[in-house]
Amino acid sequence: MSESLVRHEILDGVATITMNRPEARNALSLPLIRAMGDAVRTVAADSSVRVLVVAGEGKAFCAGMDLKAVMDDPVAMGDMLRELSRVTRSIRRLPIPTIARVQGAAVGGGCGLMVVCDFAITHPEAKVGYPEVDLGVCPAVVAPWLIRRIGAGRARAMLLAGGTLSGDEGHRLGLATHCVPLDDLAATTSALAKRLTQGGPIALAATKRWLNELDGSNDDTVLDRAAEISADVIAGDEAQQRLRAVFAGRG
Amino acid sequence: MVERGFLYTPRVPCVSVVFRDPVITVTLTDPERRNALSDAMFDALETAVAGIAAHPRSAVVRLRGAGPAFCAGFDLSACVGNPATLERFIRRLSSLNRSLRRLRQVVVAEVHGAALAGGSAMLSACDFVCVAPDAQLGYPVHRIGVSPAVSLPTLRNAIGGAARPLMLSSDIIDGRRAYEIGFAARCANTAGELPELVDGLCADLALKGHAALARTKAWLNELDGSDDDAPFDLTAQASAELCSGAESVSMLESFWSSRRR
Numbered sequence: 001m002s003e004s005l006v007r008h009e010i011l012d013g014v015a016t017i018t019m020n021r022p023e024a025r026n027a028l029s030l031p032l033i034r035a036m037g038d039a040v041r042t043v044a045a046d047s048s049v050r051v052l053v054v055a056g057e058g059k060a061f062c063a064g065m066d067l068k069a070v071m072d073d074p075v076a077m078g079d080m081l082r083e084l085s086r087v088t089r090s091i092r093r094l095p096i097p098t099i100a101r102v103q104g105a106a107v108g109g110g111c112g113l114m115v116v117c118d119f120a121i122t123h124p125e126a127k128v129g130y131p132e133v134d135l136g137v138c139p140a141v142v143a144p145w146l147i148r149r150i151g152a153g154r155a156r157a158m159l160l161a162g163g164t165l166s167g168d169e170g171h172r173l174g175l176a177t178h179c180v181p182l183d184d185l186a187a188t189t190s191a192l193a194k195r196l197t198q199g200g201p202i203a204l205a206a207t208k209r210w211l212n213e214l215d216g217s218n219d220d221t222v223l224d225r226a227a228e229i230s231a232d233v234i235a236g237d238e239a240q241q242r243l244r245a246v247f248a249g250r251g
Numbered sequence: 252m253v254e255r256g257f258l259y260t261p262r263v264p265c266v267s268v269v270f271r272d273p274v275i276t277v278t279l280t281d282p283e284r285r286n287a288l289s290d291a292m293f294d295a296l297e298t299a300v301a302g303i304a305a306h307p308r309s310a311v312v313r314l315r316g317a318g319p320a321f322c323a324g325f326d327l328s329a330c331v332g333n334p335a336t337l338e339r340f341i342r343r344l345s346s347l348n349r350s351l352r353r354l355r356q357v358v359v360a361e362v363h364g365a366a367l368a369g370g371s372a373m374l375s376a377c378d379f380v381c382v383a384p385d386a387q388l389g390y391p392v393h394r395i396g397v398s399p400a401v402s403l404p405t406l407r408n409a410i411g412g413a414a415r416p417l418m419l420s421s422d423i424i425d426g427r428r429a430y431e432i433g434f435a436a437r438c439a440n441t442a443g444e445l446p447e448l449v450d451g452l453c454a455d456l457a458l459k460g461h462a463a464l465a466r467t468k469a470w471l472n473e474l475d476g477s478d479d480d481a482p483f484d485l486t487a488q489a490s491a492e493l494c495s496g497a498e499s500v501s502m503l504e505s506f507w508s509s510r511r512r
Contacts, residue, residue, distance in 0.1 A: 132463065132467075133459040133460055133463045133464050133467055134458075134459055134460070135460065135463075136459075136460030136462065136463045137460070137463055138463050138466045138467045139467060140466075140467070140470045143467070143474060144474060147471075147474060147475065151410070151411040151433065152409070152411070152474070152475040153408055153409035153410055153411070154433050155471070156378055156408075156468075156471050156475075157378065157379055157436035159467055159471065160357050160378055160379070160459075160464060160467060160468060160471075161379075161452075161455070161456070162459055163455075222474070226470070229466065229470055233462065233463055233466050236462060238460045238461070238462045238463060239460065239462075239463065242460055
């Protein structure tokens with residue numbers, strides 16, 4: 001199950017973890033999130049890996065949490081949020097640079113995966129952002145990572161405004177570190193990954209560890225609390241009513 | 252369309268508050284003094300914010316100024332030769348900023364004209380700052396021997412490292428620049444288009460899940476330290492303790508007399 005939901009390859013020191021649910025735009029189901037966690041653990045245990053690329057198969061990087069699959073089950077929704085919280089922190093704490101290669105869409109939890117990586121490369125027409133409050137959901141799990149990426153002020157406006165942005169605008173605001181034409185996305189990612197493999201792995205690991213320590217990325221208390229807040233809000237009447245309405249509308 | 256709003260008149264007529272669920276509009280209404288922060292204005296704003304905090308059906312607060320400016324800062328006419336008043340204004344500003352930041356509702360500032368010193372400080376406590384391109388923002392208070400430190404807890408969160416040059420330089424930046432550095436979340440193409448831009452943002456925010464908005468704001472406040480009184484107290488003290496010093500007293504008098512000439 002895990003193998004089919006996530007592909008994991010290593011080539012010349014660059015590991016690529018690819019979410020593989022293209023028919024669902026790589027929406028994050030609980031099995032997919034767990035498979036991501038397994039893949040990240042494999043990368044962490046392989047000392048030959050110098051760089052990780054996180055990618056999505058098909059037209060979209062990741063359309064967000066697959067909440068429809070657990071509709072009417074707020075407990076399962078909470079479990080998914082807690083699992084996503086664990087996976088994002090395990091990506092963040094890898095001792096190697098990480099790159100998100102983002103085509104099509106990176107929305108909600110998908111955008112969370114994007115900003116937790118050290119680099120994110122997208123294209124101008126991509127759709128990125130956090131529409132959680134539109135659905136009555138609280139983006140608590142992704143908020144700490146977003147604040148670290150773009151600062152508290154911009155994160156506040158982005159999360160409270162909801163909706164999505166173009167890849168271009170996301171790049172201007174700092175969500176993505178690179179924005180290139182879609183046709184250049186793969187080549188730009190490969191070139192950056194190759195360049196990063198040439199850095200001293202001990203120095204890179206030390207730099208990353210220090211950056212994580214400085215910005216609070218190692219603080220499990222905050223991240224655990226974030227997961228509980230998101231789980232609590234999603235189980236509330238407002239979120240459940242809005243989610244039911246959205247899913248009914250989509251058929 | 253019948254409006255459900257009503258006009259709330261605080262004890263002193265410096266502020267009007269219109270409740271039109273789920274948006275509350277707070278307007279500073281002392282245009283002749285460019286909505287300067289006086290004791291009367293602080294009284295009115297505190298009363299308004301307390302009323303808003305108790306209002307359950309609202310999700311968005313729109314904060315704006317009547318007349319040519321959003322808010323030109325402290326009413327210095329009351330402070331010249333009276334350092335105790337200046338010190339009191341600083342402490343009241345710190346308190347007002349905390350109250351604004353901790354409101355359950357999302358606060359949107361609509362900024363045209365000047366938003367200087369204390370006026371700019373209020374903006375840093377808002378969740379969204381929407382500006383006219385020619386609005387004027389900044390902290391030009393070193394010229395009167397005052398430290399803008401009181402604004403730091405919210406300004407540092409709003410714009411990060413950009414707070415340092417903005418505070419130390421006393422530069423006044425326009426709305427476009429405020430947008431570039433992230434102080435403003437939205438910048439209208441023209442001053443005339445600002446109200447429509449803010450109408451749209453408030454209407455959009457009103458459509459969000461109100462519980463989700465409130466919980467998200469509370470979490471952001473917790474994450475960025477807005478719930479912690481210590482930095483507010485420390486920075487208010489740092490600004491206030493300079494007020495009775497010789498530098499501040501003489502520079503403020505000199506500034507004020509040069510303005511009157």
